[in-house]
Amino acid sequence: MLSRCRADRSVRPGRAATLAMAVTAVGACCAALTSCSSEPAGASAVIHDYAAAVSQQNISRAASLTTAPGQAGDALTATMDGMHATNVEAQVVRTVGYSDGTAGFTLKTTYRWDTGTDSERAARQFVVKTQGMARNVSTGWRVQWEPAVIYPGLRPGGRIRNIRTDARPAPRVLARTGKPFMVMEPINEVVIDPGRTEDLGRTVGAVARVIAPMAPQITADVILHKISARPGEPVVAVELRDPDMQVLAGDPGKIRGVSVRRTDRLVMTDRRLSSPLEDGLTNYWQAIRDVTSGWQITVQQPGEAPQRLDGRQGAAGPNIATTIDPRIQSAVGTAAVEVAQPTTILALDGRSGGILGMGQNDTAIDRGISIDGEYATGSALSAVFDAVTAYAKSHNSGTEESLDRLGLGVALTVPGASSPQRNGLGVERIDFRPGEIRASMLNVGALGVALGRVLAGERSSVAPYIITGQQTKVAAGKLGALDGELVRPILDAMVATVRRGDASDLTDSKGLRALVGTNGPDGPGWFLGLVDNTVIVVYTEGERAGTAALQAVQKYLKVRSR
Secondary structure (H helix, E strand, O other), X not given: OOOOOOOOOOOOOOHHHHHHHHHHHHHHHHHOHHHOOOOHHHHHHHHHHHHHHHHOOOHHHHHHOEOOHHHXXXXXXXXXXXXXOOEXXXXXXXXXEOOOOEEEEEEEEEEEOOOXXXXXXXXXEEEEEEEEEEEEEOOEXXXXXXXXXXXXXXXXXXXXXXXXXXXXOOOOEEOOOOOEEEEEEEEEEEEEOHHHOOOHHHHHXXXXXXXXXXXXXXXXXXXXXXXXXXXXXXXXXXEEEHHHHOOOOOOHHHOOOEEEEEEEEEEEOOOOOOOOHHHHHHHHHHHHHHHOOEEEEEEEOOOOOOEEEEEEOOOOOOOEEEOOOHHHHHHHHHHHHXXXXXXXXXXXXXXXXXXXXEEEOHHHHHHOOOOOOOEEOHHHHHHHHHHHXXXXXXXXXXXXXXXXXXXXXXXXXXXOOOOOOOOOOOOOOOOOOXXXXXXXXXXXXXXXXXXXXXXXXXXXXXXXXXXXXXXXXXXXXXXXXXXXXXXXXXXXXXXXHHHHOOOOOOOOOOOOEEEEEEOOOOOOEEEEEEEOOEEEEEEEOOOOHHHXXXXXXXXXXXXXXX
């Protein structure tokens, strides 16, 4: 870069001497700032201080070292927020001073993101070189503010961003038949912002009328309840798929205080289905999307489409094969909503342990009932604990191993269905008191699968699972071989319960074996059944919880063959 140094013209030496002096002057000016400015050390200091502040992502400090702190602060904030880099390194690679009281510099800025291995971190960085100027103003040397200091050619209001990219096509969640059970689809969120309407009641009423053809259950009272739960905040009144939008009674986006926010989401292909398993499957699906995600650096200039600067995107993730049976999922979902009390139903394959479906009514959702929460078992499993105790006495052994192998004494973490929060059996293992045992629906389901496998000729227990190829983590004990002497009394008790016990009034129950009971008059109630090589676990809460569990089972038995 050429310097604009002024030569002293008071003496006119010869041509050779003049050339030599000129060369010397230019070389001196380009070698360092100290030769061609009134305060070259100040210019060098402020440029390096600015670079250091950027490296520290200290926006206020960096902005204060410019000629326009407000504009610089806004632009740098947009940059740091948009790039969200783990590490930023701004390095001054060249400076040059000019005799007109300015100084130039070249800045190399490297943005880095921690992504795991050293090779991944090396690949995940973005480097940009920019040119800038510094000048001496009334407050001292300052970096002349231009957005181009951030990125070459950047204009006021422009920004560079690091955005996530996702591989296409998105993985699908498949049912046990191989057909799609959940897929990613566009979702339209109808959002009400109380701060953008002068008459909230009128707005809510208008929204309820517009969405009534597709979501009649979302009334004005329902929406107002949502709003009251989050005072002053925007609230999603309803979520609709694209086809739903075509049958509304109007455009909700035209209502004052209402906007329609479009997003992509994993949803069930059959809109009639809903399941507590949806969250776990979505989390597993999202984990695959995260692992296969890519990145892209873009520059956004005012009034222009984003321009790609750099990035990387790998291949799409695989589809997710599950054990879900849509027919059984529909049956357990229908059965659960038919009961007024909090009711949750889990169905599993009686031989493999694959989870076939899980249904839950709104009151159970409100109570936070989960597949791996621990609940008192009460009298429902009395026959199981009697058999465990008798087996331990006859074999002069403890109860721990039997409880473990039956699935009750272990902690189960099922990828795609549960979270690793449980600690195993809800009593001290060395102090076995059946009346105090707490278990999860997964534990009771594992018990049912163990019994089902014995009926099928298998003499060992297995862990429930939902993602094909993903092994359930078993902790705090081991599953394993089952002795007929332990299991036979339990199966006999299940037959007796259906023939002449609490489950004897059930109809459509051919081949059913069951245990049912409560933890006192206030519940909870449990039902464990085996029918058609399917394990059915029902958990209810409230008064007459045992009766409620039987009501849910009766409904399931009626709709299972539809």
